[in-house]
Amino acid sequence: MSSTPQKPAVLFVCLGNICRSPLAEGAFRAEAARLGLDVAVDSAGTGSWHVGEPPDRRAQAVARRYGVDIGQCRARQVTRDDFSRFTHVVALDESVLVTLQRIRPRDAAAEVALLLDYVGDRAGQGVADPYYGGDDGFEITWADVTSGAAALARRIAGG
Ligand code: 4NP
Numbered sequence: 001m002s003s004t005p006q007k008p009a010v011l012f013v014c015l016g017n018i019c020r021s022p023l024a025e026g027a028f029r030a031e032a033a034r035l036g037l038d039v040a041v042d043s044a045g046t047g048s049w050h051v052g053e054p055p056d057r058r059a060q061a062v063a064r065r066y067g068v069d070i071g072q073c074r075a076r077q078v079t080r081d082d083f084s085r086f087t088h089v090v091a092l093d094e095s096v097l098v099t100l101q102r103i104r105p106r107d108a109a110a111e112v113a114l115l116l117d118y119v120g121d122r123a124g125q126g127v128a129d130p131y132y133g134g135d136d137g138f139e140i141t142w143a144d145v146t147s148g149a150a151a152l153a154r155r156i157a158g159g
Contacts, residue, residue, distance in 0.1 A: 007038055007039065007040065008037070008038075008039040008040070008087050008088065008156050009039065009040035009041075009042075009085065009086040009087050009088070010028060010039060010040070010041050010042075010086060010087070010088045010090060010152065010156075011041075011042050011043065011044060011078070011082050011085075011086040011088070011089050011090065011110075012024035012025050012028070012041075012042075012043040012044075012090050012092065012115070013043065013044050013045065013046060013078050013089060013090065013091050013092065013096055013100060014043075014045055014046075014091075014092040014093070014096055014127075014129075015045055015046055015047050015095070015096060015129065016045045016047055016049055016050045016075065016131065017043055017044050017045030017047075017050060017051075017073075017075035017076060017077075018045070018050045018053055018054075018055050018056045018059065018075050018131075019055065019056050019058075019059045019129070019130055019131050019138075019141065020059075020092040020093075020127050020129065020130070020141055020145065021043035021044065021045065021092055022043050022055040022059060022063075022070045022073040022075075023055075023059050023062070023063060023070065023138075023141055023142060023145045024043065024090070024092065024115060024127075024145040024148065024149060025041055025042065025043040025070065025073065026063045026068040026069070026070040026073075027063075027068065027142070027145045027146045027148075027149040027150075028041055028145075028149035028152065028153060029041050029068070030067070030068050030149075031146075031149050031150050031153040032153050032156075035153055035154075035157050037153060037156060037157055039153075039156060040086075042086070043073065044075075044076050044077060044078040044079075044082065045075055045076070045077055045078065046077070046078055046096055046099045046100070047077070048077045050075040051075050051076055051077055052074055052075060052076075053074065053075045054071060054072075054073060054074060054075075055070050055071070055073050055075075056131065058130070058135060058138050059130075059138060059141075061135075061138070062135075062138040062139060062141070062142045063142070066142060066146075078100070078103070080103055080104075080105050080108075082110075083104050083105055083108030083109075083110045083112075084105070084108055084109065084110070086110050087109070087110055087111065088110060088111050088113070088152070088156075089104075089110045089111070089112045090112075090113060090114070090115050090148075090152065091112070091113070091114050091115065092114075092115055092126065092127045092145075093114070093126030093127060093128075093129070094114070094126050095126075097112070097113075097114055100112050114126065115127060115144075115145065115148035115149075115152070116144065116147075116148050118148055118151035118152045118155060119147050119148055119151045120151075122147075127141060127144045127145060127148070128140065128141070128144075
């Protein structure tokens with residue numbers, strides 16, 4: 001049986017849960033702490049390839065450059081229960097959003113959206129997958145997830 005969580009709880013979801021969603025989780029944790037928000041935060045992947053692994057070392061490095069430690073994250077796969085445990089299930093790109101809409105239980109209360117939907121002029125856009133590219137891709141990912149995380153935190157704060 002699904003129940004409505006008491007406090008805001010945000011789950012960020014990408015494909016592998018080793019690059020984009022751990023970065024979004026880290027950026028959002030930092031922003032929520034800055035705003036004094038009482039909110040639960042986690043991340044997951046639609047795929048199972050990397051379950052149990054820490055974030056990609058390039059993702060850990062870019063977060064560390066901006067003062068955020070994501071080294072404690074361990075990859076897990078998203079589940080149907082997540083749609084009742086979290087108030088916001090946030091996809092990092094369109095393919096992830098399509099998967100989430102497919103597995104989402106019909107009666108689940110969670111708001112399901114793209115991360116950049118919360119950023120006015122970037123609604124509908126995905127955060128590009130940096131996994132097969134170079135280090136500069138991770139800088140772009142960090143910039144995208146920090147703007148999305150800040151906008152979502154403001155929205156949850158009621159601003
Ligand atoms: P992420 O990046 O979805 O941002 O964690 C990926 C990591 C691994 C794979 C794909 C995307 N993979 O196919 O193994």
